[in-house]
Structures are given as structure tokens and as C-alpha cells.
Amino acid sequence: MDSLEHGMPKVYEIPRFDDGMVNIQELIRIMAESLINEVMDAQAEDACADGNQRNGYRERTLITSVGTINLRIPKLRRGSYFPEDLIARYSRVDRAVIAAVSEMVTCGVSTRKVARVASQMGIDRMSPSQVSRICNSLDDIVADLQSRDLSDVAFPYIWLDATYIKCRDEGHVSSCALVSAIGAGADGYRRLLGLDAIDTESYAGWLAFLRSLRERGVAGVMCATSDAHEGLRRAIEEVFPGSAWQRCIVHLMRNAASSAPTRQKRAAVLAILHAVFAERDPDLVRELYHLACEEISGICAKAAELLEGAEADALAYLDFPYAHHRRLRTNNVQERANRELKRRSRVVQVFPSRRSLIRMLGAVFSEMDEDWASRRWFTEESIAQAASPARSTAPAPAYEGTAEEHARRIIDVVIADNPIGRRAA
Helix, strand or coil: CCCHHCCCCHHHHEEEEECCCCCHHHHHHHHHHHHHHHHHHHHHHHHEEHHHHHHHHEEEEEEECCCCEEEEEECCCCCCCCCCCCCCCCCEHHHHHHHHHHHHHHCCCCHHHHHHHHHHHCCCCCHHHHHHHHHHHHHHHHHHHHHHCCCCCCCCCEEEEEEEEEEECCCCEEEEEEEEEECCCCCCCEEEEEEEECCCCCHHHHHHHHHCCCCCHCCCCCCCEECCCCHHHHHHEEECCCCCCEEEEHHHHHHHHHCCCCHHHHHHHHHHHHHHHHHHHHHHHHHHHHHHHHHHCCCCHHHHHHHCCCHHHHHHHCCCHHHHHHHHHCCCHHHHHHHHHHHHHHHCCCCCCHHHHHHHHHHHHHHHHHHHHCCCCHHHHHHCCCCCCCCCCCCCCCHHHHHHHHHHHHHHHHHHCCCHHHHHH
């Protein structure tokens, strides 16, 4: 208490703003500076109890959350003294500032804006390069995320995707593919299984990425959902043999519609496919899919050919528990994560290196992973059905007649609302 009172400025020395209000932040900075220096003096005196003597001070600055403070670290005639319990050796930035800057950068705040925020906190100087160096602390977080052991739980379902982000590599700017894998564990929780930056979405790139997941313990995969990238599909078949591949139905509908030559025909193709996948009864969905291919062949033969070739992969989700259908049939979990990555990376525009890209976006994924760990995505009873031979069945149909008859009624209604389909036929 005596030291604190000694470090208090006199009333006439209390820092104030131009309007006379007390500058509380500057006041706290002065008190912190005085108190820390007195603590170091006391520790140095204790170190001189064996006959050693003081030998002046060495000046050093430390950036803290209340501003830059000037430290006077005592020197001794014999040996050395350093306040290890007060400040980290060679560090010029307090841990609280490191945490705050890292969080701002992870949330998508540019390094220049961070420097401006720091100036409002009373930090005299913080350059963009210094912000980047501070963010090196994120490397450990991302490294742990990329190397953690995943063998403690099986992952019956995984979702795979890539998003392209501009990055400077070997002196020129190019699009870099950030590939990632999200899994639903047998305990019902979502996890980020892995992420990496590769040149292109090639078979070799995906194969190396999936093998790294396998080496870290990812096993028990029963269904992998992704878009229709041929290299990715081949890699899934090789690394996780016996697993089903679910083609994302959202991407499939877009691909089919883009094959139609006119806007009206694209709308008709989408309307028919929306009607197919809006139904939940597996038998009805299969009947609707067959009828949709027939109707779409009269609108756009290329789209119909695409749908016919993709039937087994587009409807793979129907072979799994009914309660899991909505999450298995699309890659929405990856799309939502990629949108957040894009939002956070927008302020950077072009990353200076792959390492910086992995650092920031890995930190964003780490934040998501922590959020996912706080709540189950599937209940234990529900996820257990994925591996059970007696999987849950769909509820009894809510329509009259056979699935084929009801499918025809649905398609007739859709065609009536989009008559271009009949005209084209």
C-alpha cells in the first residue's frame, strides 16, 4: 500500500484532457509504471542481500493495454537480474496486447486498422509489421489444430471442400486453394479434421491431404459429402475404401440448371429439382428423380444426361438414417465455414505468403472448432444409428396411393406452374 501511495502522482500532476476531465487511462499507466519499477527495485535489493551491489539501470519499454510504460530494470555488479515473473524476456509487448491484437486480426481487422486502434489505447507506435510479428503467437494454435490426434473417436460422416483465396507465392499473386475437412464424430460433435493450402484442387493434392487425415487417426468414415470434383472423388475412394460418396445436391442442381440454354428453361429445371428434393420419403424421392429426368430431357438433353449419370451419388444419403438426410445431402456445413473465411479475409485481399494465410484462417477455424465443441450436432442415440445395421426408417408416407402415383401428381403440378417444360417437350 505504501508503494502504491508513493507511485500516485500529486493532485496537480494528475493527467487531464483539454476539457479538464481526468485521463484515467494515462493515470493507470503512470501508476502501473511506478509500481512495476518499485517491485523490480525491491527484488533487486533482495538479490543484494549476500553483499552484492546495485549498478544502475537499463531502460526498456513495454507496450501494455494501458499504453507504453518505461521500465527501469536494475543492474547488479555481480551476476544479473531480470524480472521473469513480471515480463517475458526479449518481449516488448504485454500478453494482454498480444491477445487483443491476435483477436482483432482473427476477426478480420486489417493490420493498419489495428495500429490505429492501438494509438487510441495510448500505444505510441505499432507498425503493421509489428502487428504481423505479434500474430506469430497464432502459429502454435494452428499447428496444434493441424497435428492433433483424431484416433480417439470414429467419424462416420465427413464433409470436404476448398475455397480459393489470393496469396503471394514465389513473387507473384495467384489463387491458392484452402482445403478443409469437417467431420461428425461418433460422439455427436463436429470437429475440424484438417486444413491445408495447396496449388490446385488436383487428385494429387487431395490425396496427400486425405492421407494426412488418415495418418492422424480419421477412421470409420461411412459417407463423405463434397462437390463433384473428379480428383477429390478418386482420392476419397482410395483413402476411405468402402465409404459412400454423396454429391452435394445444391451443386448438382446448379450444374444441371447451368446446362439449360435460356433463363426460362433454367428456372424450369430448378423448379423440378426443388420439388424432388423437397420431399423426405426415400421411395418418393427416387420416383420423383426418375420422372424429373424424363421431364428435363424435353427441356435440356444435356441437363438430363447429367442427372441420370449422377443418380447413385445424388441419392446416396437415402441409404443412411432418415434423421441425417438433410445434413448429409448438402455441403452446407462447409459452405457456411467458407463464407466466414471469405468475410474475415476480405480486408487482407492478398496474403503475403501461404504461412500467413494458414495462420489467420486456421485461427478462424480454431474459433469455429471451439464453438462446435460446446454443443452436440447429433444426439448420441442418433449418431449411433449410422453404424447400426438396423438403421432408423422413414415415417409412414403421408400421401395416398403408391410413391409412383404421388410422384406423378407432384411433377404435374410443377409443370403446370412452369409450362415451358411441356412446350419444350
